[in-house]
């Protein structure tokens with residue numbers, strides 16, 4: 001049942017070739033999801049290595065546990081936000097790690113489950129929380145923020161040109177009744193946009209949904225905090241691989257990597273991010289916007 005939704009790991013070959021997970025090393029997969037990258041990493045570090053798999057999403061973590069169960073205590077699963085990486089590693093008594101992977105955003109497993117509210121295609125509740133124990137959902141933002149706050153959120157996190165029009169339309173609809181479904185919100189966005197935007201390559205609600213998801217999950221803050229903390233835990237030769245899917249997160253990775261490289265304790269492995277091959281994009285369209293950056297502790 002679950003198998004058909006399991007996420008295809010993006011740029012797997014490239015990540016393995018840069019990360020070079022060796023037998024006996026300690027690797028952190030800070031966005032383990034359904035373990036697509038992790039399973040290949042664990043095979044390479046076994047039998048003595050250790051994998052710390054972190055995810056905010058308990059359901060994804062359960063799938064990762066199931067897929068990696070044959071490796072027993074070599075895999076440690078943590079339900080937490082990766083921005084707490086310092087507390088997580090300290091509580092595990094891990095002082096240094098040999099590699100880190102961050103594969104940002106959400107997985108196909110989360111996107112395809114309509115009840116999670118990430119998809120504008122399938123009707124579901126307006127939720128979008130990666131961690132369902134968090135209190136604020138997309139419903140709360142859409143139904144409680146002011147028109148100005150909604151417009152600024154859509155502009156800031158979705159770079160949506162028509163943020164004001166969409167915000168105005170949301171407020172008008174909200175005056176009639178609460179907005180509580182993904183498809184309900186998508187149709188409001190569609191009505192708010194000028195005619196030509198309704199027929200573009202990407203779905204007209206893509207930017208609005210991206211903005212809400214980033215805000216609900218405080219995605220950019222989490223990435224920024226993680227990148228301010230992880231350097232102290234890297235061992236010599238250890239690499240940090242970050243896969244981003246939109247320019248806002250790529251910019252944060254780029255700036256933080258550049259600042260770390262300036263200290264001379266780290267070096268950029270690639271100046272420009274690596275992108276997936278044409279074959280991968282054909283096989284897995286979700287990979288089309290991926291950008292991979294790699295930093296090494298020297």
Ligand SMILES: C[S@@+](CC[C@H](N)C(=O)[O-])C[C@H]1O[C@@H](n2cnc3c(N)ncnc32)[C@H](O)[C@@H]1O
Pocket residue numbers: 007008009010030031032033034035036037038054055056057060080081082083103104105106107130219222223
């Ligand atoms: C693109 S998926 C990872 C897929 C995984 N690499 C695989 O191949 O199966 C991203 C995962 O990161 C998790 N995630 C995103 N932001 C997070 C954060 N700040 N802390 C912990 N997990 C996070 C999401 O819940 C999701 O499961």
